[in-house]
Amino acid sequence: MTISNETAVSMETVELEPLRKDKKKIFEDILKYLQNNQRGYIKVPTGWGKTFLSKHIMKKYYDEGKVVLFLVSRNNPLLSQTYYDRKKKRPLFPNSALLSSEHKVDRKELAETLRFFGKEKDKGFVLFASLQTVLGKQSSEIKNLILELADLAIVDEIHNFINNRGNDFLNELGDRTKILGMTATPFQGVVGNVKFVDEIAGDMREVYAKTLPECILDNELAPLKYTIAESSEDIFEIFDFERGLDELDKQDLFLDCSTPDKLKKVIRRTQLAKDVYDSLIKHKHAKTLVFCAPVRKRVYGVGAEGEEINAFHAKLTSSVFNGEISVPESEKDPEPILPLNFENYTPEGEFRDTVFISSELSKNEQSDILAAFREMGKPPYVLCTVGMLIEGFDFPGLEALVLLRPTLSMRLFEQQVGRVTRLSSVSGKQQGNIFEISDSIDSLYQRFGEGVFSGEKVDQVQMLQPEIRLEELFSEGDAARAIEEGKIEIKKVELGFQGKGKGKGNRKVAQFREIPVRLPPTSIRAKYFSRLLALTEEKDIGAFEREKRELMRATLRFRVREFRDAEELAELAGNINRLKREAYEDRRLGDVSRQHKPKVFGEVEWLLKLQALNSLKYNGGHLSMPEKNQILKALNFDPDFRKIDNLRLKCLKLGSAQKTIPELVKVLGFVSRLSSSETYQFLDKKKKEHWKREFLPAVYWGFCFIDDSPELKELFESTEWDRRVKNIIRQK
Template sequence: MKRLITNNKTDNFYNLLIELFSTCKSFYINVAFINYSGLQLLLDSLKKCEKKDIKAKVLTSTYLNFTEVKALKKLQEFKNIDLKIFDSNDVGFHSKAYIFEYDDCYKIIIGSSNITASAFKTNIEWNLKVISKKDDEFVIDVLKEYDLLFKKAYYVDEKFLNSYEDFITQNSAKINQSFIFKQNIEPNIMQSFALNNLKDLRLNNENKALAICATGTGKTYLSAFDVKEFAANKMLFLAHRENILISAKFSFEKIIDNKKLGFFTGNIKELESDYIFATIQTISKNLNLFKSDEFDYIVYDEAHHISSQSFQKVYKYFNAKFSLGLTATPNRSDNQNIFELFDDNLAIDLRLSEALEQKLIAPFHYFGISDIVTDYKGVNLDNIAQLSKLLSVNKRVDFIIEKLKFYGHDKGKRKILAFCINKQHANYMCEEFNKKGIYSTTLLGEDSISNREVAIKKLEDENDGLEVIFSVDIFNEGIDIPKVNTILMLRPTTSSTIFIQQLGRGLRKTKDKEFLTVLDFIGNHNRAYLVAFALLGNRVIDKDSIKLALNNSFAMISNNTFIYMDEISKQRILKQLDEENFSSFRYLKEQFIDFKNSINKIPTLVDFITYETIINPKDFIDESKSYIEFVLKVLKQKCEFSSEFIKVIRFIDSHIKLKRVHEFAILSYLLNHDFVDLNIAKEQILKYQEKVDLNTVKHSFRYLNQEFFDSAQINRQEKIVNLNDDILEVTNVFKNILKNEQQKKIIKSSIEYAILLYEKEFNRTYYSIPFFKLYEKYNMKNIALLCNLDKIHSSFRGSGQLKFKNDYFLFINLDKQNAPKSRRYSNTFFSKDTFSWQTKPNATIEKGDGKILIANQKHKVRLHIFVRKFIKVDNKTQNFIYLGLANTIKYENEKPINLTLKLEKELPTYLYDEFTLNI
């Protein structure tokens, strides 16, 4: 129904507004300006709405400075109203709309009236009143447009009001002077770190980089800060959806104040702009309008789409001075390697666990609930149809709803995203929830983008009845519903990768979300422990790490995140941990197959970084000597590679966790060149490290030349380079191996994985010599390399102490029970920075190492401390954790000497607990 509203002697706009305010469920106002003369007439109606807790949003602007400060301050007093200001400096804000929600319809007025007394009753105003059902296309379009504008605006706060009031006071006579409110936005921890890396990369003549950041951590602001730092004259920001561009432009406007920003989309083509925000679809069809060097800086948002045809067309056409890729999920469904397209330059790789630690995403309350109504015994977890039938029972639905009610959620209505095993399971759950009065819907892969957007909009709308979206996997990555306050995991967790992706869907911070509630229904299947692995991430040192976490409710995870597992789930996981051998081929094969199935392809080594997984492919390499051999073994395929290739790939894969990037930076260069000298090598290494020591470069040359290998190592390895006068030359054998494209591809993947792993673990930081990072894991072979030992490295072995020049390396085994009698030293932590250490049995205080150890500072000797809890776990030798430097503060006795050592930096609580608490 439609009706024209005018001001006349029998009726007026004001009377209609009062009637609508008195009967609506919620309202949204969108006007160019608000005067107190008009607002005063609405105060009684607004107060009644507040008393009835009717939620509202009001959007206005400072267009021509007509909006009055007094009116804004008064509106701020209403607790039920969200008040925002649209920045109208770059684009005029003339819209006037009043939207009122009812049970089954919306009553919408669009026309000419602002909130002023004259507009309400005397002005010549034309307004159209439309009544439409909630699913009407017109209503959906109006709400969508309003939502986009509201998201782009900023909240009215004290800072804004003071700034605007000062401006009005100082410029009351200057009608044409526009008010500009600039918020002081400073880079967060992640952004500051990435900005430094980007600056460093450019200093080393790199022109591309990739930033991987968990959803909600500020990727767009990062790009804006860096564009400003770069001082780009012209910039292109690319995305595949207009709503992303609108949001991005809004973010840039808060940072950039001296450039004209505009859009280049299907509907708008603002070519005169300095900084253009373009849809990839539109610009790929209009490349003729731009020179190849048109832009100094290009931002590729959602960069994991970059291998699509339209993205590739643009990527290959433009030649920018610098390009930055942004993504939260670098994984692709095809075989394209996103890292390679950005020259393997990682500005930052900040995934969910790190983002949580840095408080960049919302905290969550996780409840692991024993799924007692389902028995998985004898069930094949890979048989999806069988699992779906098992999960689709009324008793389980009642159990889930009971737990939903019991645990509750954050304030406001329930906004639930529920993950199911397949389409049939999702449809069943949706139907059953609706039967029980919980308004639900499904979103599946076959649903259109517009259907998804409508459902998401309804779920996020506080006044809409939709509470639950049941899905299978379309929300695993790349789609955000920021206001989700509850996640239901209704399928058995067999993949830590998928678990992390699903958890991440609800962790975007929003103004009104304090925390996310996660209800995970853990069955008695034989891989329930994967949940604990996924929640701990890289904090896992060994099995005891998980046991400790379970027993103290994951206390080491900060940021107001709480993890609780009921006693049944906890005991199941503890039992599985005791029974599982994490080094067995059976277990490793299971891990590999689960990961393969979760990404729907045979994973390359790089995929283990691309996807946020806790799986460590180095375990696969340890089992089969190289990754390709492990893959062939799992897939039961015959190895048809030459013996020379196998020797080369074993050499490369065995060094993947070398803890030094030099060798791999050099090998990467040699894949396409016959030789490398010291200067070229230094340039290559500077891509990944902020500073390079020339002696270390020379040491890496000698290492690749096998000068530090013993005879057994030389026999096992194929020589791939020869060293002549500080020049490394590729051997003929290696040249021939690289002529085979498949072999070269495998070698390249291993080298690239090693480099990316290094970047992820060490970033670009230079740690001096020896090159040790606090709390990183090392073995003695690593240590020999990282202190530039110039002897055969396999000789660098010792039971508790090694030394090279003025560096002493002290190794502590905390597990006394399983250590050989000759190595059961008295090593105990007294506090987070003080512990006892016992020397070799023959050490005395009068001479040799004993004399130096009791007064190390006097002798200018550095004591490096390495600790491990167990010598072996599941029959696999464990690495040591580096605790930094320590000094002797007390000693007693001799043969052996009992030393008390004090660390220069005290242990973090989680490590101290690992080393001291009995499980």
């Protein structure tokens, strides 16, 4: 809908359901913030209601006769959902327009409309637009008018606007335009190379935030049960590592189905997901979304004329869930027989219980599948996809999620989890259920060894472990209380078999036993930390600079929540101390190694102890004083919590090159100046290596004392630090 003259202006009012009292306060706080600031963003989980809140903010400006832009990037469904009033089957704002690749409008007429409302002081206008269309050649006039006339720009999923053309467009908006971003995940990229929303501009600030555990505790989102099932497969045998650990630089791994044996493994892994799902889901007609993995290599000869099959794993999974594929139970079983054509429909033309959706399907067929999937009590009950429906898919009735794709992106992971956390009064959903299939990652350390360090892939490798991702997901907010109250459940299943089934292939019947998973996953982190220590211990060349940085980075991931955590960390610290002593006495080492190796182990040992003390001080509010003292004793410290700050300073003195906080402040000020892009690019290779070796470790020590020094706090919270430093800080 566009308007070209004053007589066509609609006088209809915009009707919205009122905000709850708590969201009304947030609404008022945001408006107050925008009075004195140009840019800000809110961070809330998917399903919290940020789009509904944005409609109230748009209405406020609209009623004041302002020009408002609602902007998204590559999410036309979200754009249309926000533009239309579904109940009244018309645009939400009478004076508004929708500009996207799927909704064609007359560009000249829309330009006239924008000019009219830019001059009109009593009548508001809202333009709902996709970034790609605004930046298209045909929309250059509209873009210039937006830059000139927009009073407010609301940017949904603003994480898609970091360091790209969208970022440039937002920075073109003048002082007149207020910018409010909304996101559930204020970052982009894979672990080790993450960009953050506040990098969009120096004055971009978080206005409001609420975590997933907080929303679950406040009954704003559904309780969550997360079940991990470990396959018997080696991740190296299932996924494609043709480019080695560089494959971890993407947000997804690709399945390898290039041989019959590999295809058997993929099918067994997929069948495990179905067995776990069938065994543990209570409501057999629960609407379930399955995220499948992309496939780079696959066996040909499957499908019509042996052509390559788009979304192969989604189609394969739908056939497994429908019981159409015989599942090989061992390597000796014959090759699985796959359908010549993967079908979503029964011979009678009805949807099967499990279907797939992919980009190759027509828009009409995709719409039909989604419409049928949203209808409760009728097939399809399970919907398989690879890359679709991760963002902007709003279906509160979704009860279960199956993850068959390991991801290296926390943003992608959080978006996936957010599909099942919405509350639904229609489906009767009691909780959101997530089932993840995980594979053994031990072989990556064995096969790539030194490459884990040289490519700085430690974090990426560990992110393949579900417990590590879950700890990151629940690192903010009172997740512990939500777990204690049973509103968040994290379980691991042990697999066994009993007898023979009556189904296709006379398969054994899978039996599962659920075991609670502890957070923090200290034992898992300690296991992989020990592998890093072993790789370092075996090395006999150089100053161990990369090893030191990665060990220190990994050290800051540990948390102490209870006595068992302290015991495990004390054992780990003891092992590091033993390696330090052995390095001092190892006469086989060269001169450089003998000089540096013991010092590396010593610094890591004391940083580990400092991190344990920090965790106890700042996150130990749930512990009694006797429990805190008991933990200190387990860590081989004086069991007197009143002395904890002295103990923390002792760790700094014994482990760091900088013995006091003022020394840290001085060195990190120097790091800040050197790390800026303007300076770092002019350093020669030798100076850059010196910078990394001598000064970068101080970042880890400094982070532990942020709350002890206003200077350090200001430095670490500044937006000027270069991304190479910021990635250390923000991913700790």
